[in-house]
Amino acid sequence: MSSGHSQFALLRQRRFLPFFIVQSLGAFNDNVYRQAIIGLLFYLGVSQEEQSLYTTLAPAIFILPYFLFSALAGQIAEKLEKSRLIVITTTMEIAIMSLAAVGFLTQSMPVLLVALFCTGLQSTLFGPVKYSVLPSVLKPEELTGGNGLVEMGTSMSILVGMISGGIIFTLAGSYGPVVAATAVIALAVAGNITARMIPKVDAGAPDLKINWNPLPESLAVLRLAKKQKAVRNAILGVSWFWFVGTLLTSQLPTYAVVNLGGEPTLYIFALALFSVGTGVGSLLCEKLSGRTVEIGLVPLGAFGMTAFMLDLYLARAGEATAAGLSVPAFIAAAGSARIIVDLVGIGLFTGFFVVPLFALIQSRTPKSEMSRVFAALNIQNSGFIVGAALIALATQKYLHWTIPQLFLALAIANAVVAIYIFTIVPEFLMRFLSWVMVRTLYRLRPHGIEANVPDEGAALIVCNHVSYMDALILSATIPRPVRFVMYYKIFNIPVMRWIFRTAKAIPIAGAREDPALMQAAFDEVDRALAEGELVCIFPEGALTRDGEMAAFKSGVEKILERRPVPVVPMALRGMWDSMWSRRDTRLGRMRVPRRFRAHIEVAAGPPVDGASTDAAQLEALVRTLRAGQA
Template sequence: MTQQSQFALLGTKRFLPFFLTQLLGAFNDNIFKQSLILAILFKLTVDADRDLLVNLCALLFILPFFLFSALGGQFGEKFDKDWLIRKIKFAEIIIMLAGAAGVLLGNLPLMLLVLFAMGTQSALFGPVKYSILPQHLRERELIGGNALVEMGTFLAILAGTIGAGVIMASSSYASIVAGAVVSVAVLGYLCSCKIPSGPAALPELKMDWNIFRQSWATMKIGLGQTPAVSRSLLGNSWFWFLGAVYLTQIPAYAKDWLYGDESVVTLILTVFSLGIGLGSMLCEKMSGEKVEIGLVPFGSIGLTLFGILLWWVSGDFPQAAQPHDWLGVLSHVQAWAIMASIMGIGLFGGFYIVPLYALIQSRSVESERARVIAANNILNALFMVVSAIVSIAFLTLAKLSIPQLFLVISLMNIAVNSYIFKIVPEFSMRFMIWLLSHSMYRVEHKNLQAIPDEGAALLVCNHVSFVDALLIGGAIRRPVRFVMYYKIYNLPVLNFIFRTAGTVPIAGRNEDLLIYDAAFKQIAQYLRDGELVCIFPEGKLTGDGEIDEFKGGVERILEQTPVPVIPMALQGLWGSFFSRDPNKGFLRRLWSRICLVAGSPIAAQQASRANLQEQVAGLRGDIR
């Protein structure tokens, strides 16, 4: 199957207008918000405490996510999503016209009101933004689409933050800000007019305008999803907790620990945002264009390690008579270690967050998807507020330094994600499969599109090594239920993976009749439920690299539940560490190239064991 880069989506009408719409929205939010903060700090004459006003800005932007995300979730279910996006983007023009008037008049109350309205608009846009993606993208495109959205969002935030700083340095900042926010809002609306149709998922939904009651109901819908989805909401919000801590502390960290000026703050924000963008972009390649939740533990490990490293390399930075600019900071070797740590946090943050968004979209109930996203937004806002409280507690009450705070949240990351992975062991299972297929082997796939995207099918494959099931399971987009010799099923460590994946242990009829009969009953049930079942008809690992005679179990399965059969073959595994080759070695053929080949489906009536053995042998060819 030919794989296209995720950037190919930017050339499609079903994605590009939406991508530009959300990117321009994020850019505009940050141009206005950062300009307002800088105006309060440096431009406006105010009687109130400036630090209090800056914190009020943050509160006014986050508060609507508590109040109106549930309403946005209802809108996203009841109305056509493309129509709703256009209405929300048109409202942005009205809001920004009021914002422009506030900036030109220097009217702080009006600008604060506009900031609250911007937060409201973003809270309404969030649920429809993420719930429309599965309607316009194929499942294999969800990772790439989410990666582009995350990259675009963070780069837009960065561009808006830096752009506001550049604009506010001008003496005519008011007219520039006013013109910019209105122009970007109009451009965003024009882009939204090109978004393809996104039909309502639940047009008969009865609106509940009680925002508090509906917020509670929305949270119950989100947390009432399957454990994989509900804990993904928790993991997603935890990411925003971490991000809020880092982003909030960056200005003080740059000033007090790197002895830098404003340009150093911009440098750190740039490195952090580029890291997230790069991590998001790499997700598609590393996941093989499928929703690979095995990347989530990988991202979590990186977040902890680089957070600890940032604490480790901070401290004793050289001072100067004047604050360092960004070039002055980079002239010190220590700064490169610090920037590498910040880049690593962003990079692994991308690995962590993109698969979680894709999982939430792909596994939530379609008629509840927008409200699940709304619940996610409410949780995100809650966790961001909690992050501020936690930071104050550690920095003020516990008297920790900023690097020590980074250390504490890195250790907290271990605890939070250990809980998530314990409740949903599928994360850990997929990580181990992903790690195997990206460390010891280079796995190539051929004709896997022959495996149906839905409905029951029986996969048959030659049996070469102890990790055949892991390699096959890591290559196929759908969950696969493997039938496996019970002694392999009970192997330490691997048993955790097999149990989590719903593997069926089987024994020979004369070896253990109870296990034998129970296995065929479970196989039949899986196939009746429309699942994929994979068996190794040889009944044992090959001892010489050749394909052994297929046993009659495959025919018994098809007699009970006639389903299409997909013959498959593994090439290149003989001689690897996990095979029974007597001449194998751990380093022999490490990082070896192997291939999984699928053949055309065969009707159950033609799938005799002799025919299947011939098909599998033909697919394998001479490559053992």
């Protein structure tokens, strides 16, 4: 893992850049088109009742295809080569936007709404392939950064698209219909041309037999998405993100006028703050995660969202005392800085919340099922979006809640949902606690992890054993989940026990201490390797007492005799001088470090054949790594 790596390097590579541009152009064009429809309504001078009717109908028309055709789209995305499918969907976009252009030029709302339905259909077909492409073209350690870029590009494209579509008729005047028609076609053509530059991406399940009946297939993909508890709840988390985002952004136009005292255009500024925050949070995920799929960021994001939504309610619980404020006037007004920070903060922590969830779904789902799982995600997202709209309507019409009261209820609901998810899948909270501990106590510098730890399949990791924190340090640097074999007394340390158990660590004892536990540990290691998992053992059998490595015991050979998988040698450097080693026993085994946040290194060497190695050879490899000679 190169310390100089930047996720922005992906924007210079053909395997990622064309896809990123296509996705961003698609989101931009969708929002230009939808806002231009609203602009046309004002241009035509239709009544307030007609405006309300169309603005209510438009989102429903756009989202309906997600309910009807997502399951079919998932199957098609699974069966076809993915770059070809992206070219097909962007070609559809040209045809749909040509129909939309006719609607603008003839100023026909029925034609524009038909085209809007077709746009929703095209987005439905593109949706499953959008996120299933990334695991095929990115390495596991690039998933978080790649998803962060996609989320940043999407959020900024939506924002700029809304602004651009909204001002077409304001700036172009009588030429507005022509400009709108030209813009949507030009953007669709640009997306199609770029799509043809995407490299070939193999189909996930080319032999899949497509079920054309949408209802049973929708139920089937929803069941498929529930196979793994962590994936199921990651999907729930992403849908909750859409619920929160829909509820927040749908209230901003009225909130900007009534509660912030601004002109109608202040809504765009408020939306920009939220969108920029989301984009920045999405980009920061790679830095904070150390280029692993760090689901420990999910609780951080959830708690941060709740805190800033709560403060947004406290910052302006009632109506504004001023009215008609421009953006500069609002910024200069007393108390506005707090509201600005809150809106950016909500977006920032939303990015922390959603990006690792996408990366988790991609890393834990088989490639032959990926597109259908994302189709299920789209179905569920649609339900949550519709639910958010209905709840907003019901609370304001029947309960007479103000928008700040709605934000307060959303903050409380977000905390409840987060606690629920983290209770039923404690891995999320476990990773959060371990992430906080590791990054508070240490400064990590990994070497050779990307090149030498296999992206998939079974492997045994062997490492020197220096401190009580070794397992957490290694899990923070290895992109894949790891099953650690650890001495049962370390496994049973208070507080740490819950973390180790949730991470499915395997406790072991010596043959004289507990032969039954030792045998159970070997059996569990073999099962994990048989299922293609990574397993890490510390062959010295105990923590070092003097900072030097002890001889490797024969347990590693017993594991490889039963299942000769590849073995990855790894070494910890600098841990002896850090917290939780056995140095300076005068202060107890868990001593206060002389240097807070000690610099430590984790090095990995090339895998070796498990069928032709032994404990002595592996010990020599780890000693070489430990000395920094490899």
